[in-house]
Amino acid sequence: MFNHPPVVHRLLGWLLLALCTGCLQPAAPSPAAPTNAITNPTPETQIATLKNAIGPDEFPAGINRLTGQPLVDPARLNRRPLLVKISNAPPLVRPQAGIGAADIVYEHIVEGGLTRFSALFYGQAPERVGSIRS
8 A cells, every 4th residue: 555665654653653642733832921910910909909899897888798789878887787587488478578678588497397588687678577487
């Protein structure tokens, strides 16, 4: 089939091996130094970021600390959060009242595999909440 001298066969074999192992691939360009301020922060960008930070101790005026959302009435931030246990069983207690106004809702298992909700109200105060459990 091939009438080439054995040397050519050896050279073709080495060439094929080099191609398969990636020896003859062009070198990848070296990555450029990052210029993004987020990946390579300078002291100036770190200070600017800290001034605009929203976190456990720093919140702009009128921002709900539980949701990070602005409030319609910032005076509500002066009151204490209210945690209410709301029943989820039997089915006749559904739909629950006021649970949609809660900032955070936890569902936890109680006796017999039934669940209850613990709703934390801080930014909104619904007119009615229920059905309330102990």
